[in-house]
Amino acid sequence: MTHLPGHPYVHRQDGELWIEQLPLAALARQHGTPLFVYSKAAMLAALAAYQRGFAGRQATICYAMKANSSLAVLQLFARAGCGFDIVSGGELERVLAAGALPSKVIFSGVGKTRAEMRRALEVGIGCFNVESEAELEELSRVASAAGVAASVSIRVNPNVDARTHPYISTGLKDNKFGVAHERTLHAYRRAVELPGLKVVGIDCHIGSQITDGAPYLDAMDRVLDLVEAVEAAGIPLAHIDFGGGLGIDYNGDRPPAADTLWAQLLAKLDARGHGGRHLMIEPGRSLVGNAGVCLTEVLYLKPGEHKNFCIVDAAMNDLPRPAMYQAFHRIEPVRPTRGNAQRYDVVGPVCESGDWLGRDRELAVRSGDLLAVLSAGAYCMSMASNYNTRGRAAEVLVDGDRAHLIRERETAQDQMRMERLPG
């Protein structure tokens, strides 16, 4: 039995790929393709690494649900005691439906609407992570009108380079996120003056798929400088939230393990005398990314003069990361392979040249074979679309030797349900 890199719960046995105690080919036969399959044990193991890292500390792990917003996944994390980091009213409704405690929900995002603020106040979320001075003013008006106090944390943009893809770097001055480091103290002074606000914390999030601990340590230093300045101005901060962003192994990436990273970060926190504070973090990808695979069937092989194409039934609408960020996902045959390997671009049926899942992959495949696109638990199904009027894929959650269908395949009728013909 051999485990797949980065995927502790996916292994090969007699040439066949399994997830936990189930062969992936059987799941594809039963539910069709494209199919997302998640391992419950892998998600809980990823969470346990964070929980180990915070043992003995006062800490709240708020799962950044944008990574995978399936209700079943949310329920799993809610039952395991997690809070949630949300970024929209839609996400709020989903976490509530999954059984989250509103008091453990924090609301990030640069463009919260008045309606979203009102609803979040109505259900009593734990904290608004405010991203601009204008938002602070608006939240004050909305909360005052509702006759309640909104708990706020200000998201600092620490101007630290997370050394990741530019589209998923968020902690640089040029990024739209957070309040500039040098404006933050001013924003806190304003927050305590405004009615309807209660300052409870400070937060930052520097980017995603971070594979190196150094940017976190830099950001922590900058945030702690601010904590000290804000408290020196007489404004106490009950919690510090360091965001998410820890990367996963897509292609030999070697991010630190969550507990190792947090041992380093906590050592710094202790050294600066802040170890006793309530800590919050917002991991997304590192909790779910390598807990999932996307199964797809080879439709056609199309040899060409310059390139061979392996046309599969999953596409950029199901798994947009390669098209959006030129991201690499490993692609593995699900069953033992026969014949000679050839080099293929693995592409989907969507009418875009950007519709590719992998480039220049050595594969020994025939039409009808199944492939598994790895590291598909994060930012795949949650970013899926209906482009080309393709239905969203089905999802299965595997728990040991049991598989639960947690989302049915979407049909064209499902998609048309919201539409009305004018005449």
Ligand SMILES: Cc1ncc(COP(=O)(O)O)c(C=O)c1O
């Ligand atoms: C505010 C905020 N928190 C948490 C996350 C989760 O990031 P990741 O999935 O990289 O852990 C993100 C996404 O980058 C985010 O924007």
Ligand SMILES: N[C@@H](CCCC[NH3+])C(=O)O
């Ligand atoms: N969607 C991105 C991550 C975005 C993180 C959100 N701030 C990805 O797939 O890598």
